[in-house]
Amino acid sequence: MAEAAAAALAAGLEDAAALALTGAEAGADTAAGDAGAGAVEEGAACPPHAARESTQIIATAIQRPRPVIAAPIILAGYDARVSTSTAEAEAREKLAQCGRALNRLGLYGLAGHISLRIPDSDLILITPGGGLDKSRLKPEDLTVIDASGKRVSGPYPPPLETPIHTVVHEAKPEYGSIAHLHAHWATVFSVTKEPLEPALIPARCLGPGPLRTFDVPQLVTTPELGQQLNAALGDASAVLMRWHGITVVGRTLEEMFTRAVTLEDNARLLWEAKVLGAPMPLPREAIENRPTGSADETLVRTFLYYTNLERPADQQIHSGARYMGS
Numbered sequence: 001m002a003e004a005a006a007a008a009l010a011a012g013l014e015d016a017a018a019l020a021l022t023g024a025e026a027g028a029d030t031a032a033g034d035a036g037a038g039a040v041e042e043g044a045a046c047p048p049h050a051a052r053e054s055t056q057i058i059a060t061a062i063q064r065p066r067p068v069i070a071a072p073i074i075l076a077g078y079d080a081r082v083s084t085s086t087a088e089a090e091a092r093e094k095l096a097q098c099g100r101a102l103n104r105l106g107l108y109g110l111a112g113h114i115s116l117r118i119p120d121s122d123l124i125l126i127t128p129g130g131g132l133d134k135s136r137l138k139p140e141d142l143t144v145i146d147a148s149g150k151r152v153s154g155p156y157p158p159p160l161e162t163p164i165h166t167v168v169h170e171a172k173p174e175y176g177s178i179a180h181l182h183a184h185w186a187t188v189f190s191v192t193k194e195p196l197e198p199a200l201i202p203a204r205c206l207g208p209g210p211l212r213t214f215d216v217p218q219l220v221t222t223p224e225l226g227q228q229l230n231a232a233l234g235d236a237s238a239v240l241m242r243w244h245g246i247t248v249v250g251r252t253l254e255e256m257f258t259r260a261v262t263l264e265d266n267a268r269l270l271w272e273a274k275v276l277g278a279p280m281p282l283p284r285e286a287i288e289n290r291p292t293g294s295a296d297e298t299l300v301r302t303f304l305y306y307t308n309l310e311r312p313a314d315q316q317i318h319s320g321a322r323y324m325g326s
């Protein structure tokens, strides 16, 4: 579809190009949910001696193999400000890996999108909608947008609910990555009045519960709705969007990923626990007094595990961390 659009633009056929792109934009966000869960952990005993050094080693290792992008990904007719710097190429690779991993876990499929700031720039990488198979998401599929949500480059239009990303990125620059997901088990809680409380020790990474809620029964398609969502999120790690899904933030892509997967796993466990009786939320002091010394290393390790799942046996990467039996 994008090739058809590019070809049409190259030939000066603007209307044909727009028509070719329409299909990709039309399915940007549909109200569908997916089942799935994962198990992750955050912030516990790690050998303190290696924390800073190994985090750097892990960060380097996780970027292998370095992606090679032969040419800038610029669609004719769009501003060509973006060059595929090493930083951008690495960000593209990580975001595509993250999308495939979230898809494998059932948190991301037809609906949803994730974004990552391009280091040292005001630009944002975002995954496209349009019904693409997220299990095959590639670095070159990603769209670059500016702070207003305007497409700067990339073969596909940004998703319909891009204001979730642009508004939160602008309001909370400390967050490098944002995900909007129609994750099934968390979304179950969005259609009930049951509080979504942290119940597993790993769910400490979500902060004190219950999860805050955004109570507007609309898709977030405008900056005004994005502002309302951002207000509901506040300084929390995630917000439950009533009748819809979740939005999760993180200082890094690894933090966003770990929070999203943990939130979904926690929601499924709570739902299942209700079969036996009233769930026991994690004591608040366990959350407020959680260890933080090894948190970053743990986040990298968690993301690495899920990206290792698509690597052959002889290309597995070990983080060097020892943590919770792993």
Ligand SMILES: [Zn+2]
Pocket: 029, 111, 112, 161, 180, 181, 182, 219, 244, 245
């Ligand atoms: Zn949505």
